[in-house]
Amino acid sequence: MxxxxxxxxxxxxxxxxxxxxxxxxxxxxxxxxxxxxxxxxxxxxxxxxxxxxxxxxxxxxxxxxxxxxxxxxxxxxxxxxxxxxxxxxxxxxxxxxxxxxxxxxxxxxxxxxxxxxxxxxxxxxxxxxxxxxxxxxxxxxxxxxxxxxxxxxxxxxxxxxxxxxxxxxxxxxxxxxxxxxxxxxxxxxxxxxxxxxxxxxxxxxxxxxxxxxxxxxxxxxxxxxxxxxxxxxxxxxxxxxxxxxxxxxxxxxSNHMYIIDILQYIENNYSTCTLESLANKFGYNPSYLSRYIKKSTGQTFIELIQELRLNQACFMLKNSTVSIEYIIQTVGYKNVAFFYKKFNALFGMSPKEYRDS
The missing domain is CATH 2.60.120.10 (Jelly Rolls)
Incomplete structure (x- = not known):
């Protein structure tokens, strides 16, 4: 040619x-x-x-x-x-x-x-x-x-x-x-x-x-x-x-293609991913990336992370016998009280009640 x-x-x-x-x-x-x-x-x-x-x-x-x-x-x-x-x-x-x-x-x-x-x-x-x-x-x-x-x-x-x-x-x-x-x-x-x-x-x-x-x-x-x-x-x-x-x-x-890569990375690294580490990975200013995610998905970065962590916690509660404390650490929470608060707010029950239901 x-x-x-x-x-x-x-x-x-x-x-x-x-x-x-x-x-x-x-x-x-x-x-x-x-x-x-x-x-x-x-x-x-x-x-x-x-x-x-x-x-x-x-x-x-x-x-x-x-x-x-x-x-x-x-x-x-x-x-x-x-x-x-x-x-x-x-x-x-x-x-x-x-x-x-x-x-x-x-x-x-x-x-x-x-x-x-x-x-x-x-x-x-x-x-x-x-x-x-x-x-x-x-x-x-x-x-x-x-x-x-x-x-x-x-x-x-x-x-x-x-x-x-x-x-x-x-x-x-x-x-x-x-x-x-x-x-x-x-x-x-x-x-x-x-x-x-x-x-x-x-x-x-x-x-x-x-x-x-x-x-x-x-x-x-x-x-x-x-x-x-x-x-x-x-x-x-x-x-x-x-x-x-x-x-x-x-x-x-372009945006409609690039957001898929970002979401895939978040899903694969939800337990350790922070806004700063994500911004560094994709070469964005953290504030800009936060606005970009919100505009593209309708959710904030924190909301996406919380949803992924809590959904994984639910899966582990129903499909394993490991302790709740182990699950909390595994999905990325360091504050036990904060995890319980978010879990109750989303599911209307405690992790133990969810496991027993």
Whole structure:
């Protein structure tokens, strides 16, 4: 399927070579130099000009739009304007030292760590992306990039939903993580809080594809929409391979899928599970996770735990002869009086009466 596409990596053209590209990426731009001396500058984003809402923690969450990024790119690179308007894909280097507020997009974003280490907060979960890692974010994922240094180079791929056309999806195939993510990202019925982090094991082929893509993208003489698309297919194919090799380290699914994993974990660990341990397991802030569980199930975390523990206690009372004290300890209660109080409130009788009934 990808045979002809991989031939692109062996093509010899007069476009920007790798050494020129690497020099371009590593040299501080005027924007980066300004950000380095003024930590309040936001580089590419001009976030004060975007709309924002306040979240439950009273933080400003900005909405970055593809159209505004496009207009800025048209001014910055007028020599490829005729191509940018045809291709719903924008690519640029994240401005190092730039302040980035919490934000969401109206487009799908793919970030590639070209060099160094990038720390991000995604849905209240801090993640660390090493060189070669890729993160794909859906439209409603709240996130921000933390402080970066001169050694940290991040490439951003901004994909308008139109980018995932039937033609692109057919070239990707239907039964893989990228195509499923793309289909859900353009759906009007799915939640859009999903993201995926890929550990590509610093794939040389992926690096070659990204460098080949950037060399063509930044060189107007040889800019070709078909070439850009072909390189993107190669990049996606490498991510699919990484996922199939179980190097995809994190996949946050949409809500209706992800809550099943959480409930399964609670059910398997009800006797020892705490909100803090659950939050740590799934990478959530405890307060956020508590609200998420309540919204998804109609019950609080404590109510779910109590129900599971008490139901197991009932099962053991009816199907074993072990002491009530042993049952209390086994299902996870440390306070005997509290257990009796909850048991009576739920079943209207004492544990002994329940066993004898």
């Amino acid at each position: 990808f045979t002809n596409l991989f031939l692109l990596l062996e093509m010899r053209t007069n476009s920007m070579n790798k050494y020129e590209l690497r020099e371009k990426l590593t040299t501080l731009s005027p924007t980066e130099q300004a950000c380095k001396t003024n930590v309040n500058i936001s580089g590419e984003y001009d976030f004060p000009y975007f709309n924002y809402v306040l979240d439950s923690q009273n933080r400003q969450i900005y909405t970055y739009t593809f159209e505004r990024h496009l207009q800025k790119s048209l001014k910055r690179t007028p020599h490829i304007a005729r191509y940018l308007e045809k291709l719903p894909l924008l690519i640029f280097k994240h401005a190092r030292f730039s302040f980035t507020p919490f934000h969401v997009h109206d487009f799908v974003e793919m970030t590639y760590v070209y060099k160094g280490t990038i720390n991000m907060i995604i849905n209240d979960h801090q993640v660390t992306l090493q060189q070669g890692y890729v993160c794909i974010l859906d439209t409603d994922v709240s996130h921000k990039i933390l402080d970066t240094s001169e050694d940290d180079i991040l490439i951003n791929f901004l994909m308008n939903k139109k980018y995932f056309s039937n033609k692109m999806l057919s070239r990707l195939g239907s039964n893989n993580i990228i195509s499923r993510f793309a289909v859900e990202s353009i759906s009007e019925t799915h939640d859009h809080n999903q993201y995926i982090i890929f550990n590509t094991n610093n794939s040389e082929l992926l690096m070659d594809a990204v460098e080949g893509l950037l060399s063509n993208y930044f060189d107007s003489t040889y800019y070709s929409v078909d070439t850009i698309d072909a390189y993107m297919i190669i990049i996606f194919s490498e991510l699919i391979k990484a996922h199939q090799n179980e190097k995809s380290i994190e996949y946050q699914k």
